[in-house]
Amino acid sequence: MVDSKDNRQTLIHCALELFSKKGFDGTSTAEIVDAAGVTKPTMYHYFGSKEGLLADVLSIYYGSFLDALAKAVTLPEDIPLTFFRLAKVYFDTAQENVAFFRFRAGLTLRDGEDTAYIAAKKYIAEESRIITDFFDKAAQHIGNIRGKETLCTISFIGTINATISAYLQSGNEALISDETIYRLRQQFLYGIYS
Amino acid sequence: MVDSKDNRQTLIHCALELFSKKGFDGTSTAEIVDAAGVTKPTMYHYFGSKEGLLADVLSIYYGSFLDALAKAVTLPEDIPLTFFRLAKVYFDTAQENVAFFRFRAGLTLRDGEDTAYIAAKKYIAEESRIITDFFDKAAQHIGNIRGKETLCTISFIGTINATISAYLQSGNEALISDETIYRLRQQFLYGIYS
DNA sequence: ACATTTGTATACCGCTCGGTATAATAGAAG
């Protein structure tokens, strides 16, 4: 309508919004095109299928999220600062893009043959790889996490996700404040398994 | 067939199995009754609707899980032992009932209007309440977690879930061993935010 | 001015979905 050529972007945005609320299987193509103010052929023109739309949604939102994560670990020699930047990317992205993190939350711990999970699998693996790499490098400088890299990675992602999930449900921004990051950093880099 | 009156139990079992693999919305009633070796009217005779079946699945499996959790915190004066029992319930249940924990994992961090999430909401809240109660009581005896009960609860559930999720994906039983519990206990009761 | 490409709308399709009307069956009680 007003935005002449933005139908593609609008569709991606509306799809994410609906997927995050009702799940991929729970959202119909009719709902998506209604929300976007277009018709079905328009959607199929751009994305070919409902799964194609999902793939583009994941590519765009996961893509920039993972880019930010990867950028945060480009200076791994300063471990505490990198840890802060890493957690900050999570919290900032969650705050800026609630719908994406809500959708991501429903996917993160998932497993099985669920359509959305299968499509998101590669991104989840990539995220895990970035965090694992960080803790592997951190273990070279900080003795007391050596040998516990795997557990650190699992625990870090789990705690971050649970914290963000609690924030999304409560709206309490204190949960994702810098202070929380300081505490987590203390816990993970120095206080862990001590 | 052989089991004359077990159709009800068989249906619940098969439904859980399918829900955990393909999600609630992704599983059709036809698939469920096929897997159970019965027909649709049988299912509707027992459960009234697909959501009724879901409600019974959740009630049975979440029910016994939450009972075990509640039982584990009945002696809260011995905090370290209670912590061990609590984590043990998670790990043991996950090991004994993979399908339930797989299904639960997809629900835990969820939010929104998803059918399965709405049905599971009360159980998730009850679980959270049990853990919160534990850390509240623990804070009365252990100084350095005082004031951080909420964060402890979030971090505990998040770490446990992420650990179990990693176990479910890898099959590596070392992840949910007693040794992991000892490490987590050390981290949560004494090493945290120190 | 005109052909071509790109994007959008109307109207529709086949299929699968959750759910049901009806009736046959089996076991228990008398």
Place this chain on the structure above:
DNA sequence: CTTCTATTATACCGAGCGGTATACAAATGT
């Protein structure tokens, strides 16, 4: 043997699903 109740099967339904054939409008290049 009969009757009643609980359980199961056959066959089907309307609705909504993902997806599309067709045609038209609006730019774009020449």
